[in-house]
Amino acid sequence: MTSDRGHFRTREVPDKQVFGLQRAKRIAINLFLGFHILAIACWCVPLDLPLLPWSRQLVRPYFLWTGLFQSWNTFAPTPWPTNSYVEAIIVYKDGSTQTWSFPRMEQLSLTESLFKERYRKFSENLQNDENDALWPDVARRIARLNSSPSKPAKTIILVQNWSFIVPRADGSYRPGPWNQHVLYGYGVKPGDLE
Numbered sequence: 001m002t003s004d005r006g007h008f009r010t011r012e013v014p015d016k017q018v019f020g021l022q023r024a025k026r027i028a029i030n031l032f033l034g035f036h037i038l039a040i041a042c043w044c045v046p047l048d049l050p051l052l053p054w055s056r057q058l059v060r061p062y063f064l065w066t067g068l069f070q071s072w073n074t075f076a077p078t079p080w081p082t083n084s085y086v087e088a089i090i091v092y093k094d095g096s097t098q099t100w101s102f103p104r105m106e107q108l109s110l111t112e113s114l115f116k117e118r119y120r121k122f123s124e125n126l127q128n129d130e131n132d133a134l135w136p137d138v139a140r141r142i143a144r145l146n147s148s149p150s151k152p153a154k155t156i157i158l159v160q161n162w163s164f165i166v167p168r169a170d171g172s173y174r175p176g177p178w179n180q181h182v183l184y185g186y187g188v189k190p191g192d193l194e
Contacts, residue, residue: 036068039055039059039062039063039068040068042055042056042059043055043056043059043063043068043069080165081164081165082162082163082164082165083162083163083165083175084123084124084127084160084161084162084163085101085102085104085123085160085161086101086102086123086126086127086158086159086160086161086183087099087100087101087102087158087159087161088100088101088139088142088156088157088158088159089156089157089159090142090143090146090153090155090156091153091154091155091156091157092151092152092153092154093151093152093153093154094151096151098146100142100145100146102119102120102122102123103116103119103120104120105117105120126138126158126183127160127183132183132184135158135183135184135186136184136186138158139156139158139184139186139188140156140186140188140192142156143156143186143188143192143193144192144193147188147193152188152193153188153193154187154188155185155186155187155188156185156186156188157182157184157185157186158182158183158184158185158186159180159181159182159183160180160181160182160183161178161179161180162178162179162181163175163176163177163178163179164176
């Protein structure tokens with residue numbers, strides 16, 4: 001708008017500029033959608049075609065940062081052959097111990113499991129040795145959640161529990177015995193509890 005002795009008149013934007021802005025928006029939205037559709041398809045296809053590993057490595061940092069990554073190995077081509085979960089053994093300065101576990105979907109109601117499904121995914125990823133850089137941070141977080149000024153945590157031990165799912169001759173499955181493996185031990189420092 002411009003002023004002309006107390007009168008206001010609107011300055012009109014040329015139609016070419018409006019059309020150009022609308023066109024640029026459409027192109028940007030289409031590029032955004034096209035990239036995500038193609039990237040998610042390349043990430044999720046449970047095949048090992050020649051270019052898929054390369055494209056997965058290309059989009060991996062972005063997918064991890066945004067949380068768009070998905071692991072389809074639960075379903076295909078071969079379902080996971082184990083039940084597993086992670087728990088922590090907390091050793092306090094007074095010598096007492098406590099076991100702490102991430103929420104487990106089979107122990108929650110349907111409503112609770114919908115809201116806490118991310119813990120299952122996190123716990124599955126936590127068990128992979130390639131994600132061992134997460135272990136100290138997880139141990140510190142568990143120490144903070146389970147400490148008080150009168151009862152501070154001294155040591156956190158992350159333990160992986162797993163049971164193989166064994167196929168029977170008739171095609172059904174039975175659970176195998178439970179096994180344990182220590183993933184990580186962490187000595188809690190005073191600054192970790194702040």
